[in-house]
Amino acid sequence: MSNVVADHLVLLDHLRSILVAVGEAEQVPEESHALFLERFDELLASLPIDPIESQYLGQDILTQVISRYPQIAHLIPRDLLWFFAGDCLHYLSDEEIDLYQALEERRYEAEQNDEPFDWNQEKQLLAMSAQDSKH
Template sequence: MANAHIDHHLALLNHLRTILVALGEAEQILDDSHAMFIERYDELLADLPNAPDSSLYLGQDLISQIFQRYPQIAHLIPRDLLWFFGGDCLHYMPDEEIAMYQLLDERRFQAEEDGEPFDWNQEKQLLAMPTQGGTH
């Protein structure tokens, strides 16, 4: 996988980590397993740049656990992470959103194949724009 693509998702994971840590600091977590969860999360952050393919399962597991363990922050999980890790994470995405991410990935792969730069966020914004000719 391209470094820029991994770096983008690492930045999102780091942002999500700050939210998770803040939950613990605010004492909104009632059990002691939160610290162990953060340790596993840190393993993902350390392993992802070096072994992205083998880190996907751990990422799927952790993101799915966030929905289950911390439903109060489920709306703060970046949608890009759901698509990136795939698998069970896709259950939290509607079909229309999955279709948009499939198209986004196709554009990214085509740009890589053509040796062209690809701006994930810009392309995502373009895909999310309403199509011309809609009713007002």
């Protein structure tokens, strides 16, 4: 399993724990919530095995989180929206999309030059330089 997939599984686990908490707070219909968590678990199981095939399920689940649980939409890790792409990109701002495109370019360059690449570290550096350019 690639580091990219492993990193996103951690983010998905975090999001699942938020969904479980929402269910326990009884803010949602219990039966449909349980079925939704089952589909979420399907994604967790299939992503490491077939990341490409899991893209559509991931897109569907994330867009459903936003529509079914608007109270937690702001808690969805932005990296997940970028990773699954498709309809998920509608929920990212233009600035966020620019940031992620720059990150992808940096990762590609690092891979081409056999250099190490730390996604989270690079993301912080790019975000800080974007803040500096605004001031």
